[in-house]
Amino acid sequence: MTIAIVTDSTSDLRPELRAPYGIRSVPLYVLFDGKMYRDGVEIQPEDLFRGLKEGKKTPSTSQPSPAEFAAVYREALESADQVLSLHISGQLSGTVGSARLAAQEFGDRVTVVDSRSVSMGLGMQVLRAAERVAEGRSVPEIVAELERVAAQADIRFTVDTLEFLRINGRIGGAAALLGGLLNIKPILTVKQGRVESGGRVRGHKKAIQDIVDHVRRYVETHGGARVAFLATVGGEEYLREVRAGLSGVPFEDMGDHPIGAVVATHAGPGTVGATLEPITA
Structure with missing residues (x-):
């Protein structure tokens, strides 16, 4: 019984991490300056932040269509x-x-899992799943193991500016202004x-220390x-x-992972954090 792994670009798994396991990644989209770009394929975070400095309109994001997932599933199968x-x-x-709608075409041959996470929270689940496939485990x-891990996994991060949270409706303009001041x-x-x-802290040093203490x-x-x-661009x-x-x-140590364009659209430059999960489930 052979099992193929599929994920999406918000896993922030670089091609060299996916390649050994044959992991396929379906890109989400970034709508920027009137054009739609495939995350990690046609646009990178540095493109976003450079464009914003040049005065281009704020980007937005969108998911792949069921048809795109169906095409990837068909190829994998x-x-x-x-x-x-x-x-x-x-x-x-x-x-x-979208993935679940596409999976209906293939019956029980395709299993779709909501990771309840994002970025390397998702990426680490994907890598764990690929490791278990290599060991011969069943779907x-x-x-079941991913569910146990997800219940104990954690992501903790901080953003360098509140502006992107404001733009994306996470906080109000007055809160962003006061926070900046x-x-x-x-x-x-x-x-x-x-x-x-x-929580919230005052100053960069305390934010970094919070992440260190949490880990x-x-x-x-x-x-x-x-x-x-x-980290996003500027957070190195x-x-x-x-x-x-x-x-x-x-x-x-699972390494350092640049955050892709879709997640960076919401987090902004200078974001840094850590994703944690237990070694055994």
Whole structure:
């Protein structure tokens, strides 16, 4: 029984991470300056932020169509018996809904999973699923493990500017203005598929320290962890600061991962964070 893995571009998994497992990724779309671009294929985060500095209109995002998913499933099933399709939280995007509509054409040969996460929260689930496929596990076994992991997984991040949260309707204009004046840095988490507040601190150093302290507590509580670090353009130095603060902490390092254009549209430049999950489910 062979199983193919499909995900979407919000997993932020680079091609070199997907290639060893044959993972297929369906791109979401960014509508920018009057044109529709495929995430990670036709547009990168630096294109967005450069364009915004030049005065172009604020981008928006959109999910793939059911027809696009069906085409990928059809191709995958030419060489695999089943498809396991893992996607961005249904509370953040309509992507998993499109995937489920497409899956109806293939009966029980395609299983669609709502990761209840985003970026490397999704990406780490995809990699775990691919590892289990390589071990010969069945789709029900893999889905059950992913559900156990998701219940304990965590994402904690901070944004460098409140402007993109304002633009995308996450906070009001007055709150964004006041936060900017007071140098307030929000701490954000992903819980039950939603982006929620994890608190707020004043200043960049305290925001970085919050992430460092959170990772330390998580590793201690779970007796270890798999940790993936993520950042948008402009957050690379912040990421180095987080890593420096974690020197000597024992965890399975899943690497640094640039956030793609779709997620960056909502997070903005200078975003930095960590995605954590237990080593064993």
